[in-house]
Amino acid sequence: MVQLTPAELQEVNRFLDAGKPLPDKYRFLLFEDKREVELVWNGKTNEVTNAVLPFQVIEQVDEPRAEVDTRLQMSMFDVDERGRQLKGWQNKLIWGDNKLILSSLKNGPLREEIDRQGGIKLIYIDPPFDVGANFSMDIEIGEDTFTKRPNILEEIAYRDTWGFGADSFIAMIYERLLLMRDLLATDGVIYVHCDWRVSAYMRLVLDEVFGKDKFRNEIVWHYANTGLKARSKKFHQVTDTIFVYSKSHDFTFNHLFKERKDGQSKQAKRKFNSVTKKADMVRDEHGKIVYEIREEVLENSLWETGSMSNSPERIGYPTQKPEALLEKVILASSNEGNLVADFFSGSGTLAAVAEKLGRKWIVSDLGKFSIHTTRKRMISVQRELKADGKDFRAFEILNLGKYERQHYIGVNENLRLDEKQKQVEAREQEFVLLILNAYKADIAAGFKTFQGKKSGRLVAVGPVNVPVSRLFVEEIILECRQKHITKVDILGFEFEMGLFPNVLDDARSKGIDISPKHIPAEVFDKRAVDKGQVVFHDVAAIEVKPVVKKNSIAIELTDFSVFYSQDSVSEAEATLKDKGSKIIVEKGQIVKVSKDQDGIVTREQLTKVWTDWIDYWAVDFNFENKREIIRVKNEASGEWEEIWTGDYIFENEWQSFRTKRDRSLELTSVALECPTGTRKVAVKVVDIFGNDTMTIVEVTIGGKK
Numbered sequence: 014m015v016q017l018t019p020a021e022l023q024e025v026n027r028f029l030d031a032g033k034p035l036p037d038k039y040r041f042l043l044f045e046d047k048r049e050v051e052l053v054w055n056g057k058t059n060e061v062t063n064a065v066l067p068f069q070v071i072e073q074v075d076e077p078r079a080e081v082d083t084r085l086q087m088s089m090f091d092v093d094e095r096g097r098q099l100k101g102w103q104n105k106l107i108w109g110d111n112k113l114i115l116s117s118l119k120n121g122p123l124r125e126e127i128d129r130q131g132g133i134k135l136i137y138i139d140p141p142f143d144v145g146a147n148f149s150m151d152i153e154i155g156e157d158t159f160t161k162r163p164n165i166l167e168e169i170a171y172r173d174t175w176g177f178g179a180d181s182f183i184a185m186i187y188e189r190l191l192l193m194r195d196l197l198a199t200d201g202v203i204y205v206h207c208d209w210r211v212s213a214y215m216r217l218v219l220d221e222v223f224g225k226d227k228f229r230n231e232i233v234w235h236y237a238n239t240g241l242k243a244r245s246k247k248f249h250q251v252t253d254t255i256f257v258y259s260k261s262h263d264f265t266f267n268h269l270f271k272e273r274k275d276g277q278s279k280q281a282k283r284k285f286n287s288v289t290k291k292a293d294m295v296r297d298e299h300g301k302i303v304y305e306i307r308e309e310v311l312e313n314s315l316w317e318t319g320s321m322s323n324s325p326e327r328i329g330y331p332t333q334k335p336e337a338l339l340e341k342v343i344l345a346s347s348n349e350g351n352l353v354a355d356f357f358s359g360s361g362t363l364a365a366v367a368e369k370l371g372r373k374w375i376v377s378d379l380g381k382f383s384i385h386t387t388r389k390r391m392i393s394v395q396r397e398l399k400a401d402g403k404d405f406r407a408f409e410i411l412n413l414g415k416y417e418r419q420h421y422i423g424v425n426e427n428l429r430l431d432e433k434q435k436q437v438e439a440r441e442q443e444f445v446l447l448i449l450n451a452y453k454a455d456i457a458a459g460f461k462t463f464q465g466k467k468s469g470r471l472v473a474v475g476p477v478n479v480p481v482s483r484l485f486v487e488e489i490i491l492e493c494r495q496k497h498i499t500k501v502d503i504l505g506f507e508f509e510m511g512l513f514p515n516v517l518d519d520a521r522s523k524g525i526d527i528s529p530k531h532i533p534a535e536v537f538d539k540r541a542v543d544k545g546q547v548v549f550h551d552v553a554a555i556e557v558k559p560v561v562k563k564n565s566i567a568i569e570l571t572d573f574s575v576f577y578s579q580d581s582v583s584e585a586e587a588t589l590k591d592k593g594s595k596i597i598v599e600k601g602q603i604v605k606v607s608k609d610q611d612g613i614v615t616r617e618q619l620t621k622v623w624t625d626w627i628d629y630w631a632v633d634f635n636f637e638n639k640r641e642i643i644r645v646k647n648e649a650s651g652e653w654e655e656i657w658t659g660d661y662i663f664e665n666e667w668q669s670f671r672t673k674r675d676r677s678l679e680l681t682s683v684a685l686e687c688p689t690g691t692r693k694v695a696v697k698v699v700d701i702f703g704n705d706t707m708t709i710v711e712v713t714i715g716g717k718k
């Protein structure tokens with residue numbers, strides 16, 4: 014360490030005594046120099062979370078294989094009598110924040126399964142680097158487009174990422190890259206996609222995480238489509254950057270070829286000389302150079318695959334990347350059967366290409382809309398591959414299970430443990446009071462799971478930053494049973510996928526009436542609360558009719574209601590400018606409010622029938638067929654144990670959905686032959702916002718139970 018002068022020592026002491034931060038110059042005088050160039054940002058730390066939360070499988074999707082292709086599939090894995098994959102790796106589509114997903118994959122029981130597949134050989138990520146984007150989604154309703162704002166959970170996550178501009182983006186990506194590096198196989202490679210906004214920072218961060226000597230390429234993706242552009246005082250930006258790093262010096266690299274542009278196809282033939290390590294020209298027995306006709310050249314670091322605009326591949330996800338781009342990434346850096354991953358998956362482009370190229374995959378995203386878009390996309394890929402007589406794997410949709418609040422609440426990480434705990438408690442208390450006030454409930458004391466009461470019902474407020482989980486509801490049921498409570502409201506911003514209706518039925522069978530209600534975003538708007546404009550709407554409801562004939566069951570969808578609100582008609586009418594229009598959602602109806610040049614207001618209801626709300630629906634003809642098993646660590650023995658969670662996995666056996674091109678929807682499922690007896694049929698509906706709701710009906714075939 015550099016020797017400090019007496020004056021400097023005195024200065025340091027003065028600052029420490031006053032409890033003030035030291036001036037910047039001491040950073041370089043007091044600490045060892047380890048790096049030549051280093052990127053520093055506010056709050057930089059290399060602490061990485063090691064939280065392990067259990068994954069919960071909520072759905073399995075597998076296009077049934079016909080008998081003919083069942084034989085074809087045998088080489089890959091066993092299938093059951095319905096043609097569904099029984100064993101072997103199942104691809105994974107995970108909903109949640111990738112920080113906890115990465116850390117749970119790295120440190121939890123799934124790691125073993127990943128290692129059994131040879132580890133993750135390739136990671137591609139395309140994080141959201143558009144500082145200031147508001148992450149809204151455009152949703153089509155007939156001829157109109159409605160802009161859906163992110164829900165509160167998505168908003169909190171995006172604010173954490175972008176709240177402080179580039180600083181918070183770099184802090185976010187740094188921790189995730191450290192986790193990805195640890196999760197990547199020793200011979201793995203990572204591709205990081207970014208643009209001019211963050212590429213300079215990203216390169217330095219990647220150098221630090223993977224090591225400068227592991228840098229492989231800076232690929233420039235040229236996506237421009239020519240045509241007239243508005244003239245501004247800068248050149249039109251037509252490229253993105255993709256950085257490639259390997260984890261070690263041993264990694265897969267397959268050369269790619271592309272068509273020659275120059276038309277010169279006659280070239281001297283060359284052969285690799287293992288002694289000189291050069292490509293020598295080949296000569297014939299007379300010493301003459303041998304020529305060959307070559308229509309292809311080696312691919313280089315300038316990738317010209319064109320943009321997504323007007324591409325038939327487009328599925329309505331704003332940041333969707335072309336499959337041709339991902340094809341190059343996957344072909345160059347993995348082989349058939351390898352496991353590849355994308356933790357910022359968006360519309361699921363990596364998963365779609367990986368499936369088509371025979372790779373196994375894990376993808377994740379924070380947005381429900383992204384998970385739903387990918388689900389539909391992957392079903393279409395399975396159908397396409399099946400039609401072509403090719404292999405495909407089943408995939409499962411997973412939630413991160415039991416959530417721990419402190420991982421989510423944004424407390425000051427620099428506080429000591431007890432201070433941190435106090436801050437968490439104070440924030441939670443503040444949040445609960447805010448919600449109870451908006452719900453017009455009174456405070457109730459002396460309960461473990463309830464904080465309020467209203468009209469003879471106890472009120473439980475779900476967490477601010479994660480969906481209401483099954484565990485949360487189970488604790489409520491437990492307290493109800495202990496204290497003979499029979500009427501309960503649960504308020505939540507989001508409810509875990511697949512939570513209803515099983516948990517409500519379970520409660521009802523114990524004499525407890527639970528009513529789950531969505532907390533609207535307006536609770537944070539004091540004026541709306543004061544004016545009493547905040548509506549806590551019920552979760553969506555599905556009505557179905559089983560059609561039983563002799564020994565077959567079909568399901569008819571007969572009604573679906575949602576109760577969402579975003580903005581209000583009266584406010585739109587008051588604030589709209591002449592000749593303007595706005596689409597709003599009020600109590601489950603989508604309405605277009607327009608003003609003409611004379612200020613005359615018209616309202617047009619865009620959702621005319623209940624089916625307009627439905628984007629997708631699916632049937633599991635025997636819901637209690639597949640138990641949900643999770644692996645948990647036995648703290649005493651240290652061993653991983655398999656336990657049944659008490660729930661079942663929804664097996665997606667039949668589905669109908671709208672696509673960008675085909676907006677039609679079937680309302681009656683296929684009729685499936687079933688043995689006599691009673692079974693539970695589950696029906697899942699995903700609405701146009703990407704939220705899912707499930708209902709279960711008991712059906713008896715053959716007249717007796």
Ligand SMILES: C[S@@+](CC[C@H](N)C(=O)[O-])C[C@H]1O[C@@H](n2cnc3c(N)ncnc32)[C@H](O)[C@@H]1O
Binds near residue numbers: 112139363
């Ligand atoms: C640029 S898009 C990816 C687009 C994708 N490459 C495609 O082809 O569709 C980035 C995605 O990252 C997701 N995201 C942002 N923060 C996240 C987080 N913390 N965890 C998981 N996903 C996140 C966003 O929801 C968004 O879908």
